[in-house]
Amino acid sequence: xxxxxxxxxxxxxxxxxxILSIFLGIEVISNVPAILxxxxxxxxxxxxGVVIIGAIIVMGHADSNNTLAMILGFIAVLLGTLNVVGGFxxxxxxxxxxxxxxxx
Amino acid sequence: MNLLSQIGILELSYVVASVxxxxxxxxxxxxxxxxxxxxxxxFGMGLAILTTILFHRDPDTGEHIKNIGWIIGAxxxxxxxxxxxxxxxxxxxxxxxxxxxxxxxxATAALIGMIEFNKLALHGVEGSLLNGxxxxxxxxxxxxxxxxxxxxxxxxxxxxxxxxxxxxxQHTINLIMLVVILGLGAFIMLxxxxxxxxxxxxxxxxxxxxxxxxxxxxxxxxxxxxxxLNSFTGLAAAMGGFxxxxxxxxxxxxxxxxxxxxxxILMCKAMNRSLLNVVIGSFGGSAKGGSGxxxxxxxxxxxxxxxxxxIMCAYANQVMIVPGYGLAVAQAQHTCHEFxxxxxxxxxxxxxxxxxxxxxxxxxxxVLLAEADVPYDKLIEADDANPMLAxxxxxxxxxxxxxxxxxxxxxxxxxxxxxxxxxxxxAKQVIVFKRSMRPGYAGIxxxxxxxxxxxxxxxDAKDSLEKLISELKNM
Numbered sequence: 001x002x003x004x005x006x007x008x009x010x011x012x013x014x015x016x017x018x019i020l021s022i023f024l025g026i027e028v029i030s031n032v033p034a035i036l037x038x039x040x041x042x043x044x045x046x047x048x049g050v051v052i053i054g055a056i057i058v059m060g061h062a063d064s065n066n067t068l069a070m071i072l073g074f075i076a077v078l079l080g081t082l083n084v085v086g087g088f089x090x091x092x093x094x095x096x097x098x099x100x101x102x103x104x
Numbered sequence: 105m106n107l108l109s110q111i112g113i114l115e116l117s118y119v120v121a122s123v124x125x126x127x128x129x130x131x132x133x134x135x136x137x138x139x140x141x142x143x144x145x146x147f148g149m150g151l152a153i154l155t156t157i158l159f160h161r162d163p164d165t166g167e168h169i170k171n172i173g174w175i176i177g178a179x180x181x182x183x184x185x186x187x188x189x190x191x192x193x194x195x196x197x198x199x200x201x202x203x204x205x206x207x208x209x210x211a212t213a214a215l216i217g218m219i220e221f222n223k224l225a226l227h228g229v230e231g232s233l234l235n236g237x238x239x240x241x242x243x244x245x246x247x248x249x250x251x252x253x254x255x256x257x258x259x260x261x262x263x264x265x266x267x268x269x270x271x272x273x274q275h276t277i278n279l280i281m282l283v284v285i286l287g288l289g290a291f292i293m294l295x296x297x298x299x300x301x302x303x304x305x306x307x308x309x310x311x312x313x314x315x316x317x318x319x320x321x322x323x324x325x326x327x328x329x330x331x332x333l334n335s336f337t338g339l340a341a342a343m344g345g346f347x348x349x350x351x352x353x354x355x356x357x358x359x360x361x362x363x364x365x366x367x368x369i370l371m372c373k374a375m376n377r378s379l380l381n382v383v384i385g386s387f388g389g390s391a392k393g394g395s396g397x398x399x400x401x402x403x404x405x406x407x408x409x410x411x412x413x414x415i416m417c418a419y420a421n422q423v424m425i426v427p428g429y430g431l432a433v434a435q436a437q438h439t440c441h442e443f444x445x446x447x448x449x450x451x452x453x454x455x456x457x458x459x460x461x462x463x464x465x466x467x468x469x470x471v472l473l474a475e476a477d478v479p480y481d482k483l484i485e486a487d488d489a490n491p492m493l494a495x496x497x498x499x500x501x502x503x504x505x506x507x508x509x510x511x512x513x514x515x516x517x518x519x520x521x522x523x524x525x526x527x528x529x530x531a532k533q534v535i536v537f538k539r540s541m542r543p544g545y546a547g548i549x550x551x552x553x554x555x556x557x558x559x560x561x562x563x564d565a566k567d568s569l570e571k572l573i574s575e576l577k578n579m
Binding site for chain 1: 121125126128129130132133134135138139141142143145146149152153156157160162167168169170171172174175177178179181182183185186187189190191193195198199201202204205206208209211212213215216218219220222223226236327330331334335337338340341344345346347348350352353354355356357358359360361362363364365366367370371374458460465466467468470471472474475483485
């Protein structure tokens with residue numbers, strides 16, 4: 001039990017952050033109309049591409065003699081970039097359609 | 105620049121990035137601001153990537169980011185490849201594209217966990233492995249691998265390359281696998297030293313689990329599955345945030361995890377199904393039974409021709425077009441808009457009845473018709489369209505099937521029973537544009553086609569619409 005309390009006390013700020021972020025995520029999109037479900041999903045898809053930062057960190061501190069880490073790190077940065085760039089571009093292309101009609 | 109200001113800029117940029125993610129999601133939920141929201145989030149992401157490369161330091165050694173050449177190389181290839189693929193992909197293939205990119209994110213998260221654990225295995229650890237640090241690696245690899253494998257299967261299904269398949273007792277097998285994977289995760293953490301081989305087994309099992317998780321789910325439910333896997337990847341990204349004590353990854357990941365989960369539930373609601381129902385996949389299972397019995401009671405249908413249809417529409421007061429996936433496949437949105445304009449010019453009031461899940465994804469039809477410059481106010485959502493049907497002379501069902509199937513209202517044995525539909529049969533006349541009498545995506549027979557006020561216009565949606573246009577011109 002003490003371990004648990006120690007863990008809780010050590011990570012209190014994180015726990016608050018997580019709880020508040022969860023509620024924020026729910027709140028932020030709760031009024032979305034059905035027509036925007038697909039673009040919103042695509043946009044959220046691009047945002048979790050933030051995992052790219054982890055890939056850069058892991059690659060940036062990899063020992064260049066460690067071939068496995070170098071190869072996996074390179075792939076991680078590459079795939080993460082695909083997620084970010086592809087995600088945002090696809091979302092933009094979908095939303096481009098909406099914008100055209102706003103002008104008219 | 106001194107150390108303090110470098111770290112300060114880095115952390116500040118993460119705050120900015122987190123705010124842009126929140127703002128971006130918020131703006132993405134409103135049609136007016138959506139595009140800007142996407143750009144804002146993209147800006148935040150770019151900023152965070154740039155400052156990470158410039159200012160990140162290893163917390164133990166204080167070293168700057170190394171291997172810059174490799175990183176920039178991967179970034180460049182990824183940017184060019186990602187931008188190119190997403191530029192050339194057809195609008196109809198957007199759903200699987202999202203799934204593909206989602207899988208990439210999942211794979212990234214899994215690889216990060218993998219490499220970090222490999223580091224531990226090489227350098228050894230003091231004390232027990234039973235700590236938060238190892239836990240987030242295990243979870244990152246597990247969730248990331250499931251998301252990657254699942255997204256690839258979803259991609260394959262939407263491309264039509266992978267069929268719905270289920271092993272006998274699939275759900276029991278999946279449950280057992282899940283328990284085994286979680287047990288293995290715990291076992292890894294209880295070892296005295298990090299065991300890389302066990303970690304490879306963990307990754308392998310998670311990949312197989314991802315495949316098994318998505319494989320039995322019906323192709324029509326893929327949008328929901330992609331949305332769910334999307335939130336999984338968000339969680340996997342958040343695990344990376346814990347690993348590196350990185351606030352941008354943490355807030356971005358959790359935000360997508362929770363928003364993605366809610367979005368998944370909203371999508372299920374639009375189809376009047378529960379998430380559990382989708383995941384357990386009763387759809388695919390009972391659909392086979394449903395089509396078997398109802399196809400026998402098919403009855404006769406009436407075939408019509410373009411000339412009759414064109415006359416009918418030209419002298420109607422109100423025409424409602426109900427588009428579906430067939431319209432998307434035939435790329436008929438521009439032709440459809442042209443036909444609609446010609447009718448409007450003759451004084452016919454033409455509107456579109458948009459079912460929220462018509463096509464392969466929620467909102468698919470809106471995107472498609474918007475591409476063809478159909479005015480926004482002509483797109484009527486199902487709830488508002490239904491009361492208008494009584495005053496509608498002709499409903500043109502173009503390449504849609506399940507979303508106008510009356511079985512959803514009155515046949516409790518039907519797999520789509522309870523799903524809200526566009527009640528096309530309430531209109532005076534119904535014309536169904538279809539290539540053949542084959543049942544739709546859910547594999548269910550549609551009684552609407554056999555009604556006395558329904559005419560079937562067979563052929564490719566685009567060809568049929570072109571014929572209608574030329575008939576109108578000759579009138």
